Amino acid sequence: xxxxxxxxxxxxxxxxxxxxxxxxxxxxxxxxxxxxxxxxxxxxxxxxxxxxxxxxxxxxxxxxxxxxxxxxxxxxxxxxxxxxxxxxxxxxxxxxxxxxxxxxxxxxxxxxxxxxx
Amino acid sequence: xxxxxxxxxxxxxxxxxxxxxxxxxxxxxxxxxxxxxxxxxxxxxxxxxxxxxxxxxxxxxxxxxxxxxxxxxxxxxxxxxxxxxxxxxxxxxxxxxxxxxxxxxxxxxxxx
Numbered sequence: 001x002x003x004x005x006x007x008x009x010x011x012x013x014x015x016x017x018x019x020x021x022x023x024x025x026x027x028x029x030x031x032x033x034x035x036x037x038x039x040x041x042x043x044x045x046x047x048x049x050x051x052x053x054x055x056x057x058x059x060x061x062x063x064x065x066x067x068x069x070x071x072x073x074x075x076x077x078x079x080x081x082x083x084x085x086x087x088x089x090x091x092x093x094x095x096x097x098x099x100x101x102x103x104x105x106x107x108x109x110x111x112x113x114x115x116x117x
Numbered sequence: 118x119x120x121x122x123x124x125x126x127x128x129x130x131x132x133x134x135x136x137x138x139x140x141x142x143x144x145x146x147x148x149x150x151x152x153x154x155x156x157x158x159x160x161x162x163x164x165x166x167x168x169x170x171x172x173x174x175x176x177x178x179x180x181x182x183x184x185x186x187x188x189x190x191x192x193x194x195x196x197x198x199x200x201x202x203x204x205x206x207x208x209x210x211x212x213x214x215x216x217x218x219x220x221x222x223x224x225x226x227x228x229x
Contacts, residue, residue, distance in 0.1 A: 034216055042222070044219045110159070111158070
């Protein structure tokens, strides 16, 4: 249980185009979704926190106009990388907080490898 | 906000030896400390976690210890096997804060 489905797993796009990444909670309602970015051989860095029905909260240094986050329902959060550039090439992964057997934890999507050419 | 530091960045051990990875955190309010194993290009996999109401937790070859006073926690892997080779991340968060901060990661290599 508590699965987050993330799509696409890999995407290659041309510089200047936009790419949308989706994360769906399959068997639970995710009121909050966390979006992370991971560059090669580096850690997961929190980009933003999306809350269903309200504006996302972005971490310092993350451009909200470039990384558009939408959390329109309790089961879907999307991250759109607008006007992508090669430096946006990275591994993007979402995470949701869950409750399992009375205790809370986190579950991750499978990640999206974005390559901007 | 929370700041998590993790050491060492790389660790190489012989098969059968033990491996220890250490993390410190800055926010005394943090009360949940998970450890994740990540293989290249894949999602982090939770291997063990500990909450602030306990000082130690063990699951077969893996154990985690927590010292809330010193604000540090450690991962211990005993009888290491080549398949334990991966990148390990520690993390810290607290309930009301929601988001989770990760350490920089440790690349563990277990030599057969």
